[in-house]
Amino acid sequence: MGSVGAGWSSVCKLVYISIVFFFLFTAFNSVQYLASQIYEQSGYDNLGRICLFCFNIAFCIGSFASALYVKNLGYKKSLLLAAIPFLFAYIAGTGMSACTSFTPAPVYCSNRLFIQGFHIFAYAAAGLASAIIWTAHSGYMIQIAPDNQKGTYFGTFFSIIQNSFIVGSLLPSVMFRFASVFTYFLLMLALAVIAVFLFTFLPNAEAPTEVD
Numbered sequence: 097m098g099s100v101g102a103g104w105s106s107v108c109k110l111v112y113i114s115i116v117f118f119f120l121f122t123a124f125n126s127v128q129y130l131a132s133q134i135y136e137q138s139g140y141d142n143l144g145r146i147c148l149f150c151f152n153i154a155f156c157i158g159s160f161a162s163a164l165y166v167k168n169l170g171y172k173k174s175l176l177l178a179a180i181p182f183l184f185a186y187i188a189g190t191g192m193s194a195c196t197s198f199t200p201a202p203v204y205c206s207n208r209l210f211i212q213g214f215h216i217f218a219y220a221a222a223g224l225a226s227a228i229i230w231t232a233h234s235g236y237m238i239q240i241a242p243d244n245q246k247g248t249y250f251g252t253f254f255s256i257i258q259n260s261f262i263v264g265s266l267l268p269s270v271m272f273r274f275a276s277v278f279t280y281f282l283l284m285l286a287l288a289v290i291a292v293f294l295f296t297f298l299p300n301a302e303a304p305t306e307v308d
Contacts, residue, residue: 106240107301110249112173113236114256116298120291121257123284124222126264127189134189134277138196143212146187147219154223155244173238174232176295181225183292184218186285190278197278215288237300 132144166174192215195205204210241249271280 099215104277106242106249108165109240109301110237110252112294113233113298114253116291117253117257118260119294120179120182121266122260122264123186123287123291124264125261127169127185127281127284128270129265131243137194137275138192138231139212140192140208140212143215144259146212147215148250150216151223151226154188154220155226158227159231165228166232166235171232171236171301172295172298174228175236175298176292177294178225178229178232178247179288181221182216183287185215185222186281186288188215190285193281194260197276236301275302 128148131148135141135144135147169177188211191202191204192211195201195211236251237247237253240258267283268280275283
């Protein structure tokens with residue numbers, strides 16, 4: 097039986113991984129933009145800033161060991177497993193926003209320490225995962241791209257992924273006109289779940305035998 101990547105051209109692999117990253121980072125970039133504002137409005141004055149600080153610190157620390165992680169697991173498994181912790185951030189946001197969206201509020205809403213602790217854990221985990229996912233992405237792209245087109249492949253990928261910043265910043269301004277913060281976080285969670293699901297079908301990284 098052939099591998100998952102068999103029959104896929106390197107261009108198809110490029111487009112596929114670009115689309116998956118687009119879904120994943122449309123959600124995360126959007127939440128990053130609004131983290132401080134949303135949490136302040138919900139009564140957690142500095143939680144958004146603390147979460148982003150923990151994310152970036154974890155990203156820096158994780159970068160030292162990410163190459164070893166990817167080497168042991170391979171590109172596809174690393175990408176898939178590293179995408180999962182991003183879900184924690186959206187689950188945390190969904191849980192927090194439920195406290196102000198439902199009456200009576202869920203039981204955990206009375207425990208602010210739990211909410212804050214879970215958010216910090218979620219963003220720290222996403223930071224570590226981000227270091228792994230970008231390391232694995234680079235290795236995957238180098239593997240699938242023809243030697244004389246690596247610059248073109250990376251340029252195409254980042255052209256697509258940059259749109260996640262645009263869409264991610266536009267989504268809240270559109271959604272908040274007719275939807276709650278809770279619905280917003282649910283949508284971001286759904287986008288991330290789609291990305292994780294698509295990662296399970298990511299073609300294996302195999303060097304092209306010829307230029308596509």
